[in-house]
Amino acid sequence: MSADIFALLVKSTGQTLYMVAVAGLIGSLFGIPLGVFLATSGRGELFPAPSVNKILGLIVNAARSTPFIILVVAIIPFTRMIAGTSIGTTAAIVPLTIATIPFIARLVESAIREVDPGLTEAARAMGASPVQIVFKVLLAEARPGITSALTLTIVSLIGYSAMVGAVGGGGLGDLGIRYGYQRFMPDVMAIVVVVLIVLVQLVQSAGDRLARQFDKRIRPR
Amino acid sequence: MNMMVVTRKTEEAAGTVAGDGLTEAVNPMVAFEDVSKRFAAGRTSAEVTALDGVGLTVPRGSVTGIIGRSGAGKSTLIRLVNGLEKPSSGRVVVDGVNIAELDEKKLRDVRRSIGMIFQHFNLLSSRTAFDNIALPLEIAGIDRQTIEKRVTPLLDLVGLSDKRNRYPSELSGGQKQRIGIARALATEPKLLLSDEATSALDPETTRSILALLKTINKELGLTVLLITHEMEVIKTIADHVAVIDGGCIVEQGPTFDVFTGHTHATTRSLLGGLAGLHLPEFLTRQMVEKPEPGLRTILRIIFKGENATEPMLARLGSDLGIEVNIMAGAVDEIAGRPFGMLVVSLLADQEKIIQARSFLADHGLSSEVVGYVR
Numbered sequence: 001m002s003a004d005i006f007a008l009l010v011k012s013t014g015q016t017l018y019m020v021a022v023a024g025l026i027g028s029l030f031g032i033p034l035g036v037f038l039a040t041s042g043r044g045e046l047f048p049a050p051s052v053n054k055i056l057g058l059i060v061n062a063a064r065s066t067p068f069i070i071l072v073v074a075i076i077p078f079t080r081m082i083a084g085t086s087i088g089t090t091a092a093i094v095p096l097t098i099a100t101i102p103f104i105a106r107l108v109e110s111a112i113r114e115v116d117p118g119l120t121e122a123a124r125a126m127g128a129s130p131v132q133i134v135f136k137v138l139l140a141e142a143r144p145g146i147t148s149a150l151t152l153t154i155v156s157l158i159g160y161s162a163m164v165g166a167v168g169g170g171g172l173g174d175l176g177i178r179y180g181y182q183r184f185m186p187d188v189m190a191i192v193v194v195v196l197i198v199l200v201q202l203v204q205s206a207g208d209r210l211a212r213q214f215d216k217r218i219r220p221r
Numbered sequence: 222m223n224m225m226v227v228t229r230k231t232e233e234a235a236g237t238v239a240g241d242g243l244t245e246a247v248n249p250m251v252a253f254e255d256v257s258k259r260f261a262a263g264r265t266s267a268e269v270t271a272l273d274g275v276g277l278t279v280p281r282g283s284v285t286g287i288i289g290r291s292g293a294g295k296s297t298l299i300r301l302v303n304g305l306e307k308p309s310s311g312r313v314v315v316d317g318v319n320i321a322e323l324d325e326k327k328l329r330d331v332r333r334s335i336g337m338i339f340q341h342f343n344l345l346s347s348r349t350a351f352d353n354i355a356l357p358l359e360i361a362g363i364d365r366q367t368i369e370k371r372v373t374p375l376l377d378l379v380g381l382s383d384k385r386n387r388y389p390s391e392l393s394g395g396q397k398q399r400i401g402i403a404r405a406l407a408t409e410p411k412l413l414l415s416d417e418a419t420s421a422l423d424p425e426t427t428r429s430i431l432a433l434l435k436t437i438n439k440e441l442g443l444t445v446l447l448i449t450h451e452m453e454v455i456k457t458i459a460d461h462v463a464v465i466d467g468g469c470i471v472e473q474g475p476t477f478d479v480f481t482g483h484t485h486a487t488t489r490s491l492l493g494g495l496a497g498l499h500l501p502e503f504l505t506r507q508m509v510e511k512p513e514p515g516l517r518t519i520l521r522i523i524f525k526g527e528n529a530t531e532p533m534l535a536r537l538g539s540d541l542g543i544e545v546n547i548m549a550g551a552v553d554e555i556a557g558r559p560f561g562m563l564v565v566s567l568l569a570d571q572e573k574i575i576q577a578r579s580f581l582a583d584h585g586l587s588s589e590v591v592g593y594v595r
Contacts, residue, residue, distance in 0.1 A: 116341075116343070118339060118341055118343040119343050119345060121305065121339075121343065122337070122339060122343035123356070123360070124305060124332070125303055125305060125332055125335070125337040125414075126332065126333070126337075126356065126357040126360050126404075126408070127328075127329040127330065127331075127332035127333040127357070127360060127361065127408075128329070128360045129329060132360055136356065136359065136360065137345065140345065140347045140348070141345060141346060141347050143347060214347070216346050216347050216388040216389075216390060217346045217390050218390060
């Protein structure tokens with residue numbers, strides 16, 4: 001492997017990490033509250049707003065069923081508005097973030113729905129406000145689940161980021177396609193795949209360890 | 222109308238608990254006034270009536286138990302007290318305040334003066350024992366130092382100082398409920414609600430939890446309102462009881478009176494486990510309802526408190542010349558007072574039976590003819 005290719009590999013890995021980190025961060029910033037809201041705004045729940053809940057649910061479903069590559073192209077005008085350009089790594093973060101928000105929201109929603117309703121009832125009986133219940137009970141108890149959700153999100157983001165080469169986003173996936181596939185360099189392809197596997201492994205095991213640490217439901221041995 | 226009878230009964234009892242009987246009865250800790258609760262059933266317009274015209278008083282300083290089968294409306298009833306449910310009609314007055322009228326903000330303040338414990342403990346798995354007890358204090362916005370000062374003695378009170386930093390998953394069921402109790406006491410409430418608190422525990426642990434509740438009731442002067450389907454719980458700690466069936470209170474009053482009077486069918490069936498209420502099978506098999514000459518009369522004699530039966534039975538023989546056979550019997554304790562039942566068969570004509578029963582009544586023993594056998 002030539003020094004050039006190695007430099008490309010380092011640069012692409014950096015781009016992937018950059019895209020995943022920023023999209024993951026901003027995605028969580030919007031996705032977690034959205035997930036909390038989806039889980040608590042049904043009829044008779046903490047913040048009852050059934051019609052808003054239904055509409056948001058529909059939007060989330062629509063966003064999640066749109067193939068990512070179509071989403072990337074479809075929101076180009078929006079991307080240009082936010083990032084100033086529709087091409088490049090920074091621009092690629094916009095569709096990645098947009099795809100991440102509903103993804104995280106659904107995962108967080110289900111993590112929160114798994115919290116025993118008895119705990120919410122106990123907190124209400126103590127005189128807790130709905131906001132206190134969210135922070136002191138729901139988020140605290142769902143922390144292992146939310147950690148797993150974020151781990152899964154990052155792993156999926158690493159996969160999605162391979163597609164943003166289509167808009168000049170760069171990254172490892174793009175390197176694999178352009179050099180490994182289009183220029184017939186199977187060794188580059190192999191290295192890209194190996195780096196991706198290592199990345200995913202690292203993220204997954206770190207996430208699992210964190211989730212285990214947060215989870216006090218199981219008796220520690 | 223039902224209410225008035227109840228108030229009079231509770232008056233006497235409250236008097237023995239806390240001195241000034243009159244004010245206690247006039248100003249109970251909790252009063253349900255003609256409370257009904259209906260739930261919408263699914264998507265249809267039909268409604269399910271969970272509670273129907275409930276009138277109930279919980280005397281200050283008492284341990285009041287509500288017993289009923291599952292689905293009788295107990296859970297709904299107890300949740301009306303701290304406003305987790307709103308009544309469809311009627312008033313729920315807690316310490317002089319009508320809970321149903323409060324807005325959410327005021328209701329939250331009131332809830333801080335009402336502790337609650339649950340069947341499945343409802344402890345946060347992510348918090349240690351200490352932090353679980355601290356939760357209601359955090360919610361009330363109390364600073365960390367004060368929390369420390371309040372939680373430590375509570376851990377002592379429930380006997381779990383050594384489990385301070387343990388997570389609920391590391392505690393046994395009984396220990397979890399003790400933490401639940403400590404948590405309920407953290408805000409120094411005046412009323413403790415217990416929602417089937419011992420139903421998930423084994424008999425021995427149940428006894429220790431009930432003993433703890435009784436101690437709290439006595440030493441902190443806390444009024445306890447509990448719901449249960451277990452007769453044992455009522456018998457052990459409740460000085461007042463209400464029997465609920467199909468969303469209605471069918472009987473209520475001092476526990477001893479209600480249980481030994483056992484007039485209502487629901488009370489009777491719930492009392493199933495109580496000593497001597499069920500006749501032995503060999504008797505019921507051959508029993509007939511109508512008296513005939515030559516048949517023996519089966520009599521159930523109920524003795525309450527310290528009445529002794531034995532000399533009375535002997536005198537039935539010596540004074541009235543009636544042959545008495547003991548068929549079954551048992552002694553139990555309700556609200557700390559002995560209560561017993563004896564099933565005897567008498568060989569005598571109906572006139573003698575009437576004489577025998579009035580003789581027993583003269584000596585404070587109530588009796589009841591349950592049937593006749595050969």
